[in-house]
Amino acid sequence: MSNKTTLNLEGINAHIVNWLKTYAENSGVKGFVIGISGGIDSALTSTLCAQTGFPVLCVEMPIHQAESHVNRANEHINQLKKRFPNVFNDRVDLTPSFETFKNSVPTCEKEEVLFLALANTRARLRMTTLYYLAGIHGFLVAGTGNKVEDFGVGFYTKYGDGGVDVSPIADLMKSEVRQLAKFVGVPESILVAKPTDGLFTDAALGGDRSDEDQLGASYDELEWAMLEKDKGKVAEDFEGRQAEVFRIYSQRNKINQHKMKPIPVCEIPKEFIIR
Helix, strand or coil: CCCCCCCCHHHHHHHHHHHHHHHHHHHCCCEEEEECCCCHHHHHHHHHHHCCCCCEEEEECCCCCCHHHHHHHHHHHHHHHHHCCCEEEEECCCHHHHHHHHHHCCCCCCHHHHHHHHHHHHHHHHHHHHHHHHHHHCEEEECCCCHHHHHHHCCCCCCCCCCCCECCCCCCCHHHHHHHHHHCCCCHHHHCCCCCCCCCCCHHHCCCCCHHHHHCCCHHHHHHHHHHHHCCCCHHHCCHHHHHHHHHHHHHHHHCHHHHCCCCCCCCCHHHCCC
8 A cells, every 4th residue: 555656845845835925925924833743744834834934933832741742842943943043932831721621621431532522622722822822923823734634534623733824734645744844854753753643642641642543544554545535446446454444544534524624504595584
């Protein structure tokens, strides 16, 4: 299940940077704000934004975060600040806010349901923080989702990390993100790290789970399934692991359509309203 693509990395890099710069200029904003997780998607996004010359605020927002995630995030931020004078950073420790919220709402006896609800709450607290910072600085919130996450399996939190102003890497597959990240100089520690959303990182929330643990398939496998489904293939066209991966992708794609489509609006018949 390999995905062979030929990329003009220099061209892609220049295109995204120009797209971001043009959008910011036309919007009349002063810069970009990005949540830095220690993962490859946020590292690439912040590096692309930095190349625009606009001020870029990199924000670390730990909530019971694993030390390895924090170390990678700090390594990237420090490296980016050395490379680009327009980059600055902030740290907002959301652990106390998260604990206050958790202790203020009803609990749930179903552990897995509770874990997921609290994980999504973490993502939404971070989104709120980014928009607060964007508001006081006059910045845009730059999203970090890639194509498989945003339009394939819907692997993000609605109104959490899915709540953004611009999505510069959402037309790139994860394998393409890796190649472009290497091209723009993202630290090696981030390039080789196992992908994780960082939302299940303490014992109280079920331990550290990689994206593959949660999805049941690797990004390379999901990319393959996404491309095959676009060709009109169905699970019955495959056997063994391929059939299993195709079913995983198809199920995720189906149940997460509510994230990928516009919010449904109940349109009132004209005969019921005279305006």
